[in-house]
Amino acid sequence: GAVVSQHPSRVICKSGTSVKIECRSLDFQATTMFWYRQFPKQSLMLMATSNEGSKATYEQGVEKDKFLINHASLTLSTLTVTSAHPEDSSFYICSASTSGGINEQFFGPGTRLTVL
């Protein structure tokens, strides 16, 4: 299947700092990428849909000014958690779809964010 990478894999930061997470599609071009958050023992929660060259579409209840998304190229989307607080501690996962009929999503390995 297609390969999606994420960096960093783990971040520990102080409250109030901003954290940037990168998501890359390594062997395909992704016009659309998705950002999810998953708390322990809970389901994947879609935060936003990232569209190359245009503004991201945020899900209801997700603050767009706090979770900044930039999809500057067909292989890179970034999520910046601004002024992170302990309640933002979570597992952040991106995914991307290949073009074609099936369009299953391939997930990055995730970024575990801990805000102290």
Add this chain to the structure above:
Amino acid sequence: RKEVEQDPGPFNVPEGATVAFNCTYSNSASQSFFWYRQDCRKEPKLLMSVYSSGNEDGRFTAQLNRASQYISLLIRDSKLSDSATYLCGVKGTNAGKSTFGDGTTLTVKP
């Protein structure tokens, strides 16, 4: 009602058992269906897509019932390594986002 619902389990089965999971979806316009496997503290990985005619991959069989709006996953001859959380994913359009169930936890015991 959630868009995609799964029995959370946990399912605890002995090695060699056959186990089946169901997943129901509410949007009748859904077009694509998938099963993912997620290990603890890891990302979901695609297990198999689900086709209208049903499909099989080794010990795994997936079925789609559009009339009743559910998909199923059957695992035969369970292995210890099958222990994981299984997520169903439903996509409305080919270019659209997927909605995931909360996952069903399977533990296969010796």
